Ligand SMILES: Nc1ncnc2c1ncn2[C@@H]1O[C@H](COP(=O)(O)OP(=O)(O)O)[C@@H](O)[C@H]1O
């Protein structure tokens with residue numbers, strides 16, 4: 001299978017923005033094993049701003065764009081250093097791909113992106129994709145990595161998109177303010193009622209929240225790709241997903257033809 005895994009800031013860092021070493025090590029070990037089992041893997045990873053905030057010892061995520069972009073520039077190095085180090089332990093090579101929304105609308109950039117991605121996969125490398133936050137102004141950015149994950153999955157003609165978050169999946173309401181909210185295990189289509197369920201982001205360092213994950217599901221499902229939201233605090237769930245067990249919330253891709 002060709003699998004796109006999207007990892008959110010909340011999975012990779014503590015709330016301070018400092019790396020969650022135990023979890024990130026476990027995640028890279030399991031992803032390496034998934035790759036060893038013969039799957040093709042593309043990682044869409046957030047965490048640049050969060051890690052920059054952590055490295056600069058800032059008290060919170062900056063509000064102004066230049067400081068946010070500076071934090072991303074600092075954190076992106078840290079992020080790739082970490083991935084390079086951890087995947088190397090299991091003999092895997094990683095590659096950094098930083099893109100913006102514009103790269104999908106410009107024909108030449110789009111085609112370069114696709115051919116580089118394909119060649120990296122042929123070379124048995126794990127492409128690690130993030131938005132190029134230092135140049136991505138609002139007009140040209142995808143804006144969040146859930147949507148980025150879905151666009152990448154569509155472009156790569158992936159078989160599955162897995163979104164790892166800090167929560168088990170989509171609930172009937174935001175469990176932070178709604179203790180009775182229930183986990184929804186399967187979704188066949190995105191209706192206005194489903195969109196209504198989504199609240200805002202859970203942590204201060206993240207960007208998306210549940211609504212961007214539902215937006216991502218719309219793109220993936222339209223492209224005929226299944227998408228699963230699962231809890232990134234338990235990376236071993238990836239094994240269960242690949243064993244076909246019920247995990248988190250599964251959005252079923254539209255069958256073609
Ligand atoms: N209906 C919902 N079901 C589940 N989580 C929800 C819902 N509405 C809002 N959320 C919030 O979305 C958060 C996950 O999004 P986010 O904070 O952006 O994480 P990530 O960094 O993984 O992208 C959860 O922690 C939860 O508080």
Ligand SMILES: N[C@@H](CCC(=O)OP(=O)(O)O)C(=O)O
Pocket residue numbers: 007008009010045046047048049050072130131133143144145146205206207208209
């Ligand atoms: N590109 C940004 C992340 C944007 C984003 O979508 O964050 P998240 O909600 O944690 O997946 C970064 O690397 O900090």
